[in-house]
Amino acid sequence: MSGRAGRVRLLDLFLHWQEASIFVVALILIGYFESANRDFLLSNASLQNLSQYIAPVAIIACGEIMLMIMGEIDLSAGMVFALAPFVMYFVAQAGIPAPLAVILGIAAAGVVGLINGVVTVLLSIPSFVTTLGTLFLVNGFTLTISAGTPASPPGSPLLAQVMGRWGYSEILWAIAVVAVMHVVLRDTRWGLHTTAAGANPTGASEAGIHVNRLKIGNFVLTGALSGLTGILEAFRISSIDPQAGGNQIMFLAVAAGVIGGTSLAGGSGTIIGGLIGAGVLGILSDGFTLIGVNAFTFNIILGIAILAAMIFNVHMVRLARTGGAR
Amino acid sequence: MSDGAAALRAESIVKRFGAVVALDGVTVELRRGQILGILGDNGAGKSTLIKIFTGFQPQTSGRLLIDGRETALRSVDHARSLGIECVYQDLALANSLSIYHNLFLNREITYPGPLRLLNHRAMRRRAIELLDEIGVHIPSVDQPVERLSGGQRQAIAVARAVNSQASILLLDEPLAAMGAREAGLIIDLILRLKSKGGLSIAMIMHNYAQTLEIADRIILMQRGRITYEKDAAATSVEELMEIVRREYRVARAG
Numbered sequence: 001m002s003g004r005a006g007r008v009r010l011l012d013l014f015l016h017w018q019e020a021s022i023f024v025v026a027l028i029l030i031g032y033f034e035s036a037n038r039d040f041l042l043s044n045a046s047l048q049n050l051s052q053y054i055a056p057v058a059i060i061a062c063g064e065i066m067l068m069i070m071g072e073i074d075l076s077a078g079m080v081f082a083l084a085p086f087v088m089y090f091v092a093q094a095g096i097p098a099p100l101a102v103i104l105g106i107a108a109a110g111v112v113g114l115i116n117g118v119v120t121v122l123l124s125i126p127s128f129v130t131t132l133g134t135l136f137l138v139n140g141f142t143l144t145i146s147a148g149t150p151a152s153p154p155g156s157p158l159l160a161q162v163m164g165r166w167g168y169s170e171i172l173w174a175i176a177v178v179a180v181m182h183v184v185l186r187d188t189r190w191g192l193h194t195t196a197a198g199a200n201p202t203g204a205s206e207a208g209i210h211v212n213r214l215k216i217g218n219f220v221l222t223g224a225l226s227g228l229t230g231i232l233e234a235f236r237i238s239s240i241d242p243q244a245g246g247n248q249i250m251f252l253a254v255a256a257g258v259i260g261g262t263s264l265a266g267g268s269g270t271i272i273g274g275l276i277g278a279g280v281l282g283i284l285s286d287g288f289t290l291i292g293v294n295a296f297t298f299n300i301i302l303g304i305a306i307l308a309a310m311i312f313n314v315h316m317v318r319l320a321r322t323g324g325a326r
Numbered sequence: 327m328s329d330g331a332a333a334l335r336a337e338s339i340v341k342r343f344g345a346v347v348a349l350d351g352v353t354v355e356l357r358r359g360q361i362l363g364i365l366g367d368n369g370a371g372k373s374t375l376i377k378i379f380t381g382f383q384p385q386t387s388g389r390l391l392i393d394g395r396e397t398a399l400r401s402v403d404h405a406r407s408l409g410i411e412c413v414y415q416d417l418a419l420a421n422s423l424s425i426y427h428n429l430f431l432n433r434e435i436t437y438p439g440p441l442r443l444l445n446h447r448a449m450r451r452r453a454i455e456l457l458d459e460i461g462v463h464i465p466s467v468d469q470p471v472e473r474l475s476g477g478q479r480q481a482i483a484v485a486r487a488v489n490s491q492a493s494i495l496l497l498d499e500p501l502a503a504m505g506a507r508e509a510g511l512i513i514d515l516i517l518r519l520k521s522k523g524g525l526s527i528a529m530i531m532h533n534y535a536q537t538l539e540i541a542d543r544i545i546l547m548q549r550g551r552i553t554y555e556k557d558a559a560a561t562s563v564e565e566l567m568e569i570v571r572r573e574y575r576v577a578r579a580g
Contacts (some may be wrong), residue, residue: 187443189434196420196431203418207432208403268422 004245017275021312022259026280033287042289044167050284051123051171052236054282058174059229060253061260062181063222069185069198070215071266072127074116077226077253079138081245083229084109085234086142089151100156101161106227111294113223117216121225127219135247146242154236164235177225182271194218197266226250252281255306261309281306330397331394333358333494333526334379334410338387340375341550348374349385350550356494361520362528363541363558370547372530376496379528380412383407392494406414411492414500418481421472425464426453428471429486456489460520477508481515497518497529501536509533513540534563550572 033040040046058070060077067074088105092098116134120127153160164170197204197211205211228277229249234240259280260273284305288298334356341349349371354364364372377387381399389396392408399405419428425466430449437443451468462481464474471479480500487495498508500516501509517540519525531537537560539546546554 025415099386138391183443187446189432189436189442189444192427192434192444193432194422194426199420199422200416200418203416203420203430206418208406209432318457 009065014027017070019260019270019276020279022261022276024121024274025312026276026283029280029283029287029292033283037290040290044060045106046290048167050282050286051174052279053167053286054142054231055170055174056233056249056277057281058251058275059177059232059255060222060226060249061256061278062177063225064253064270065219065220065257065262065269065274066181066194067127068217068254068262068264069194069266069269070218071198071201072215073130073131073254073264074113074219075128075224075247075250076112076116076130076134076138077222078245078247078250079135079142080109080112080223080226081230081233081249082242083112083142084230085153085213085240085244086242087227088148088149088231088234089154089240090145092154098159102159102231105231106224109227109230110220110299113220113226114216114257116223120219121212121215142242146240148242150242151240153231153238153240159237161233164232165238169235172230173228174278177228178271178275185269185271189219190214195268226235245258253278255310256281258310259306328421331358331391332356333393334528335391335394336375336378336558337389337391337515339375339377339378339385339390341371341383342386347550349378351388352550354552354555356526357543358526359517360526360542361540362526362545363537363544364528364530365532365534365537365544366547368426369549371385371500371520371550372547374499374550375547376412376498377403379494379496380410380575383445404491408441409491409493411486411487411490411494412496413480413483413498413500415502417469417479422470424468424470425474425482426467428482429453429456429489431465431486456485460485460488460515462552476504476507477511479534480504482552484512484515484519488525493524493526495525495527497527499530499532500533501533509536516540530572534566538563540556546570549577 030041034042041050056158060081064074065075084105087108088101092101096104112134116127118133119125120130130165157165162169164173185194193204193209194214196207197209197214201211226245230245256277257269258276258277260270260275260277262269262273284302288301293301332355337353340347342472352371352375354362354375355387358416362561364375366372367378369494374383377401378390381402381404384399390399393398407418420431425432427448430453435445435448435452437445450467457539458465462478462485464478471482484495484497484500498514498517504512513536516527516529520527529541538561541558544554544556544558544566545552546566552571554566573577575580
């Protein structure tokens with residue numbers, strides 16, 4: 001009896017903190033790479049290196065998680081990532097001060113999100129299809145306006161340092177975004193209604209929640225966060241690359257959310273889970289790169305690791321739900 | 327507010343959907359503090375009538391009087407602002423959210439300040455009080471709704487409607503697909519809510535015995551009309567059955 005109660009309590013813990021299991025995975029991976037490589041975490045350079053893998057994925061994941069909770073997805077995020085810094089560049093070229101150009105670049109990314117949201121909601125197109133369309137559209141647009149050639153980010157050295165050039169600035173941005181989005185999801189009506197609308201769209205409307213408005217808002221948010229990430233990366237590497245971002249970063253962000261316990265079917269998800277998911281993916285990428293695994297092998301291992309992490313997590317949550325039901 | 331008036335009165339309500347006449351001149355009264363049981367076959371117009379009361383759709387013609395005052399309901403929000411709440415069959419609960427979040431869905435308690443952050447603690451405390459007040463016993467309000475039984479979920483949905491200061495509560499088949507024991511608990515809950523006063527309830531029902539147990543007045547709808555109306559105390563399951571049987575024969579004969 002007490003053993004059963006103990007088991008239920010443990011399962012309850014996992015239900016309340018679904019991220020616990022994946023957090024344990026992250027710790028094990030850190031331990032492994034630290035012992036295999038000696039310099040994985042415990043020096044300035046290695047920490048900065050690791051954070052560069054984690055930060056962009058974590059920021060975009062915050063948007064994708066909000067959408068996935070509503071049963072939606074944004075496939076165009078990686079292309080919006082490449083678009084935003086070019087908008088910033090051309091706006092600055094036109095004589096607008098660089099800090100304002102940064103904001104306008106993010107705003108342009110938000111406009112793509114707005115288009116994604118409006119088309120999805122008002123024309124009843126599945127977001128998978130809407131954003132598949134804008135994925136190609138935005139990519140073509142970016143390649144056209146940039147003529148396929150890289151450019152240099154505008155502005156003062158200080159702006160560059162704040163916006164990603166300094167080794168820790170990108171991860172600090174990521175932590176700030178994650179912290180804000182965590183509060184938004186858990187402690188604001190916007191976040192609660194996002195979850196409610198994802199779990200039961202009809203019911204949420206009957207309760208007077210404006211589901212469409214929430215959806216469009218979360219598409220705008222995802223677009224803007226993707227744009228912010230693209231701009232941060234452009235400043236970090238001191239180059240605006242029309243081929244930057246792409247589908248890889250978008251899928252990593254989606255994977256980070258799912259690994260962190262967000263359901264693709266909607267109705268549940270956490271931002272902290274997404275951060276830990278981005279952490280696991282970053283640790284894997286960074287760790288295998290440092291060990292010197294061949295790029296082909298690396299993708300095989302990464303794929304297996306993503307599958308393993310997801311299977312582990314999905315079944316942990318299922319077990320916790322059914323086990324706790326009695 | 328005039329004292330003698332019914333909480334809700336419908337006069338000669340007609341509702342057409344194209345060529346289909348869903349309601350064909352329905353006049354009915356929900357008296358203050360009473361429970362009205364609405365019986366009838368599928369397609370008799372029960373749900374259409376309820377949807378007019380909730381402001382979900384307007385009637386084609388006829389008058390609606392709320393507290394004696396003629397009112398044209400513009401929307402669900404409008405009806406709600408007048409104290410009309412409906413618990414639909416799908417219950418409109420968010421399964422992954424906790425009981426207390428569901429009880430306060432879209433009426434959350436927030437901290438003062440521009441951010442209006444959710445006051446989880448206050449909602450939780452108020453949820454426990456509320457469920458206690460109306461005698462619904464659930465071990466923990468922190469559980470997600472998906473862990474509850476059908477009867478418990480119905481109780482939560484009813485509690486949410488009551489929590490919004492409703493004066494008129496509309497229930498769409500609250501006992502559907504429920505075992506006898508669970509149905510008994512919901513009947514007890516509805517009777518407790520009634521005895522507190524101030525609440526008038528109209529409910530769509532299927533089971534005659536349950537309807538007679540809970541309702542003060544009963545109407546029977548058939549093909550968009552009210553074909554029978556009586557105080558529950560003055561009728562019986564046998565009488566209701568006999569009327570339905572007769573109507574069925576007429577309908578079959580064409």
